[in-house]
Amino acid sequence: xxxxxxxxxxxxxxxxxxxxxxxxxxxxxxxxxxxxxxxxxxxxxxxxxxxxxxxxxxxxxxxxxxxxxxxxxxxxxxxxxxxxxxxxxxxxxxxxxxxxxxxxxxxxxxxxxxxxxxxxxxxxxxxxxxxxxxxxxxxxxxxxxxxxxxxxxxxxxxxxxxxxxxxxxxxxxxxxxxxxxxxxxxxxxxxxxxxxxxx
Amino acid sequence: xxxxxxxxxxxxxxxxxxxxxxxxxxxxxxxxxxxxxxxxxxxxxxxxxxxxxxxxxxxxxxxxxxxxxxxxxxxxxxxxxxxxxxxxxxxxxxxxxxxxxxxxxxxxxxxxxxxxxxxxxxxxxxxxxxxxxxxxxxxxxxxxxxxxxxxxxxxxxxxxxxxxxxxxxxxxxxxxxxxxxxxxxxxxxxxxxxxxxxx
DNA sequence: ACTAACGTGTTAGCGACTAACATAAAGGAG
DNA sequence: CTCCTTTATGTTAGTCGCTAACACGTTAGT
Numbered sequence: 149x150x151x152x153x154x155x156x157x158x159x160x161x162x163x164x165x166x167x168x169x170x171x172x173x174x175x176x177x178x179x180x181x182x183x184x185x186x187x188x189x190x191x192x193x194x195x196x197x198x199x200x201x202x203x204x205x206x207x208x209x210x211x212x213x214x215x216x217x218x219x220x221x222x223x224x225x226x227x228x229x230x231x232x233x234x235x236x237x238x239x240x241x242x243x244x245x246x247x248x249x250x251x252x253x254x255x256x257x258x259x260x261x262x263x264x265x266x267x268x269x270x271x272x273x274x275x276x277x278x279x280x281x282x283x284x285x286x287x288x289x290x291x292x293x294x295x296x297x298x299x300x301x302x303x304x305x306x307x308x309x310x311x312x313x314x315x316x317x318x319x320x321x322x323x324x325x326x327x328x329x330x331x332x333x334x335x336x337x338x339x340x341x342x343x344x345x346x347x
Numbered sequence: 348x349x350x351x352x353x354x355x356x357x358x359x360x361x362x363x364x365x366x367x368x369x370x371x372x373x374x375x376x377x378x379x380x381x382x383x384x385x386x387x388x389x390x391x392x393x394x395x396x397x398x399x400x401x402x403x404x405x406x407x408x409x410x411x412x413x414x415x416x417x418x419x420x421x422x423x424x425x426x427x428x429x430x431x432x433x434x435x436x437x438x439x440x441x442x443x444x445x446x447x448x449x450x451x452x453x454x455x456x457x458x459x460x461x462x463x464x465x466x467x468x469x470x471x472x473x474x475x476x477x478x479x480x481x482x483x484x485x486x487x488x489x490x491x492x493x494x495x496x497x498x499x500x501x502x503x504x505x506x507x508x509x510x511x512x513x514x515x516x517x518x519x520x521x522x523x524x525x526x527x528x529x530x531x532x533x534x535x536x537x538x539x540x541x542x543x544x545x546x
Numbered sequence: 547a548c549t550a551a552c553g554t555g556t557t558a559g560c561g562a563c564t565a566a567c568a569t570a571a572a573g574g575a576g
Numbered sequence: 577c578t579c580c581t582t583t584a585t586g587t588t589a590g591t592c593g594c595t596a597a598c599a600c601g602t603t604a605g606t
Binding site for chain 1 (some may be wrong): 560561562563564571572573
């Protein structure tokens with residue numbers, strides 16, 4: 149077996165080309181007004197190649213999955229910590245790891261998603277997975293079944309807080325501090341802000 | 348002007364026929380496997396007539412909008428009441444008004460929606476509207492702007508509680524008490540259960 | 547009775563997506 | 577080096593949701 153496969157590079161290059169042309173066209177003329185055929189043509193491939201790399205048109209916009217990172221961070225929280233606080237701190241750390249690098253990218257893509265019904269529908273589906281992940285991690289921490297209603301509600305509420313903060317951030321002019329908005333959102337759920345959390 | 352318009356009756360009959368045949372077919376062979384053309388044929392109309400009555404295929408399943416009722420009920424809550432408590436009580440009353448009549452219908456349709464990605468996507472969109480309605484009503488009660496982050500988070504959390512309760516209910520064998528599940532869900536958010544609420 | 551309004555049908559077309567089959571080029575086995 | 581398999585891509589044709597344009601007939605008010 150060869151691991152230096154140059155085919156992988158070519159395939160990855162095609163994928164990147166499709167994605168870049170797609171995002172460029174979406175921002176230029178809108179998501180709905182941009183045809184898969186147009187994207188494929190711009191990237192110099194056929195529409196079948198598009199669908200081999202991205203199973204649906206929306207997939208080309210879906211962001212990288214931060215769920216594994218979040219799962220780790222929640223699992224790393226101290227055992228006795230309140231569920232909402234645990235998720236709050238985990239999100240805190242995740243944002244600290246992601247934002248400095250990807251802030252602008254995340255902002256642009258979030259705005260595109262929020263402004264496009266078809267993309268929002270997909271995002272809700274992804275959030276469902278994140279909510280289940282929150283619930284699963286919380287249940288493991290407390291050693292109860294993952295069907296526990298209390299923890300499922302807290303997981304959903306925590307995600308609602310994060311989502312509300314991000315939406316507020318993306319709806320604004322972009323100068324707001326997302327981390328501060330997340331703190332404020334969790335504070336609304338009764339989670340005290342920890343000013344010593346930055347390290 | 349005639350108000351006994353018999354055309355309205357005929358139109359309503361066609362609409363009802365389409366809806367009934369659609370739900371029957373969806374339950375029999377699944378939503379995706381049922382074609383609009385099939386539904387139209389079963390109802391004895393053309394596919395265009397289907398789309399004149401229901402703008403999208405999913406619309407045939409979307410439940411009646413309970414938002415106006417909820418808006419009223421929230422507005423009727425006493426001014427000093429905690430936001431989550433206000434929504435909790437409003438939902439309580441709404442369920443008391445709806446469940447005795449439509450319990451079975453709601454259960455069947457909820458299960459269909461939960462098991463069909465395309466329908467879930469639509470439902471999320473409707474929930475977005477409900478969440479905004481919660482936030483707007485809460486903001487009016489407290490006399491603040493409806494962009495207030497704290498109230499938007501609480502509205503989203505409250506809706507998450509309701510949704511989690513309904514999902515748990517529909518996932519079970521149907522013998523569970525939805526009202527009790529809603530109470531439990533709000534209790535997880537720190538809202539005390541009021542045993543004197545039934546009147 | 548004439549005419550405007552309205553519910554419906556017909557036809558044609560677009561765009562997302564899939565399946566079947568073809569092709570060309572790279573990698574490995576002998 | 578040659579044969580054969582693998583793999584990324586192309587071609588073509590089709591399904592399905594959905595829309596637009598236009599025609600037709602029945603009903604409702606003048």
